[in-house]
Amino acid sequence: MGIITRFWFAPLPPAPEDASIMTVTWAAGALDPDRFAGVVAGYGQFCGAYGDPGAGFEGLFGLLHLNRAQGGPQVALTAQNVLADDGLAALLAAVTPATAPAPAVEVRTLPWLYATQTLNGSGPNRRGKYKSAYMVETFPGRQIEAMWDALSTEGPPNSQSLLQVDTYGGAINAVGAGDTAVAQRSSIMKLQFQTYWDDPAYDDVSLGWIREFYDDMYGPYGPIPDTTMDGCYVGYPDVELLDWQDLYYKGNYPRLQHAKGVWDPLNVFNHQQSIELPGR
Secondary structure, eight states: OOOOOOOOOOOOOOOOSEEEEEEEEEOTTSSOHHHHHHHHHHHHHHHHHHSSTTSSOTTEEEEEEEEOOTTSOEEEEEEEEOSSSSHHHHHHHHHOOTTSOOOEEEEEEEEHHHHHHHTOOOOSOOEEEEEEEEESSOOOHHHHHHHHHHHHSOOSSSEEEEEEEEEOOGGGGGSOTTSSSOOOOSOSEEEEEEEEESOGGGHHHHHHHHHHHHHHHHOTTOSOSSSSBOOOOTTSOOTTOTTHHHHHHGGGHHHHHHHHHHHOTTOOSOOTTSOOOTTO
């Protein structure tokens, strides 16, 4: 915890004039398990190619929404592109294998500011829970099966429950793992497990759904950094993580502890997942 009194910015690139937004949707029940796996795997493979700096898709950002629904997940992809390249066409081709039914596709071109605001809806006030994971490789088959199982169940009542998969990499991966507190600089996707509800009576069932989904994906210790996973995103604090120090910060944690010891040796600023003093 701290107080920010001043910001310095390096020279920023000029904002683009326009942005194209593509929306691709499959209705609930349109995809069987095999076709669902083809769409998800195709997205992961595209992110693997997109994730390296200089891969040619620096102006592209995508969000794959895998929404829980009866009869099978409802799948939606939203992508924004600000460069005059074929990024949207390449992404669409990756997520529409020949074996899958044709989705509904819409592409709009808007002034850049309006396009940015279009993707920034906050929605109503609700109760909610987030969990996260970074990936350095595409999805193992067992994880796609876990997605299908969790997103095909009736699930918690009075809720919106989904897995959102963000494209990652590009300029993010051009920064060294030790240059900032964020060590995940080789990831190709960031996963956001989300559930929202209104009635406190559904707290237990809603939290139970997301916990079971997450455990089926990663086991009790979370997405431990290895050749496939790369830990968790600190911006979505999750008090249930057993090894949050390594999952959030990886090898940067000892340096953060040193800074904590210098600037807050009495641990005045603290919370459940604040940086601990050296010697934990």
